[in-house]
Amino acid sequence: MSNTNRPDTNLPEPKEFARRIRAHALQMVHAANASHIGGCLSMADILAVLYTRILRVDPNNARAPGRDRFVLSKGHATAILYAALAECGFFPVDELKTYCKDGSILTGHVSHAVPGVEVSTGSLGHGLPIAIGMAIAARAEGRGSRVFCLLSDGECDEGSTWEGILFAPHHGLANLCAIVDFNKIQSFGSVAEVLNLEPFADKWRAFGWHVEEVDGHDGTDLERALSAAPVASGRPVVTIAHTVKGKGVSFMENRLEWHYRAPSAEQLAAALAEVGA
């Protein structure tokens, strides 16, 4: 298997993929009167690059042993993940309409009952340790598969996240790629106000990681950073993606309330117009 781009497929360019999944997520959150649209939109471009350019996953063989693993540790940003999986063909796009509805498997925090999802998350600080375990197993088997784990900035408050950050470089997990959706806002305020992470990149470096810092909405930048592993030093790679919470919808950008609110019908129409749906 090539170590760079996935062999694929009929998927569109990242930009177009991101446009589609932003539109789906907005519609899903509106229809379900759900929350977390801000954190969905901030990671749309990351998911778009991962699923169209990076991840070697096959919707027709979702459990193939040699696949790359993707663990969404910020399990609240679920609408956009489900949208990405549907766009990839893991399940029909039409099913996105059942998001958060009675009897649907598309729950408000990520569920591994959904085709293409590796692990259920939702309580923060769980994803990175699990991803580490997957990376250890993949290395032991010499499968050459890589493990990607997307974290929120807020969950870097969790001690368990730092247990993982300490562990991975010690064990030289070169097949592990953490990504932080660094949108600078957490549940109750800005990261700087609630619990400052800075100097953030320096902390990862001091723990022994290879750090890539990128504009998390620039597809080219993201693709380069997410293709970096394995690096020559054998260190795990973290991509700190500087993002904007609510990205793509002007009245949602950098606004804390969109961690909680669902757009009204009028707001949805305006938002869809802005993302180009």
Add this chain to the structure above:
Amino acid sequence: MRTAFVESLSQAASENPDIWLLCGDVGFSVFEPFATKFPERYINVGIAEQNMVGIATGIALSGKTVFIYSIGNFPTLRCIEQVRNDVCHHGADVKIVAVGAGYAYSTQGYTHHAIEDAAIVAMLPGIEVFAPCDPQEVRAATRLIASSRKPSYLRLSRVGEPNLGSGAVTDIRKPRVLRDGRDIVILTSGSIASQALVAAEMLEKRGEDVGVVNISCLKPFDATSVRDVTHRATLVVTLEEHSLCGGLFSKVATTFAGEARRPPIVGIGIEEQESGTSYGGSREALLDAAGLSVDAIIARIERELRKRPR
């Protein structure tokens, strides 16, 4: 018990190349042979139990069987949410092994007394819970969980426990009769069973007919077999080195709860203690203070017997 566990695990690991062992920087002079024999399947994760459980889950979800090992409350209560969300919810093939059941780490104090662990873990979905009473049962339980493909919790005492009972362990999922006797049946779980045997012997000298049965498998709880081994009893006693809340007593009491004709059930275990209660001394002293010494067990049973119409 620890030795029996490590030997059985090593045996299982030499037969099955998918068995891994992670420890939380615990097990000095215990795991060195395993680490030497299977270096690629052994990791000392460091003192980070939440991370250990997550890592074990990730390895298990990649098709392996992962044992994790630490002291009493550390691989259980410290990381209970990881056990719930990561291990149990995914049905990950992770075996949590805790050493130091009950007051086994006596003098080490409150933090090292594991007296709620079995109940708390057993409450989680899909996990099997084993509290063997002697090295033979530890071997049987380790063999079983190594191939069960299910999340499991194995609660070990410490070192030097004797083998109890004369018979071999045929099925670790079933109650094991350590001593025949019909009228009074003491159901136990874990190494405290040895106290029950001594108490039974002394009660016999006073004319009572007392059986002792260890229930190593607390979950799934074999209610049918428990009814079978107590069906002639006029008094059922449960004895556990654990909180009375949610452990063996709760499970036995629940078994009989809906039945119109049932024997009285006396629960002997650790009562909830007030905050700040000082815990010190040997295991014997702590058992004594908790009402779990042989004398206290006998006194408690005799008190029940005196309630009977003569």
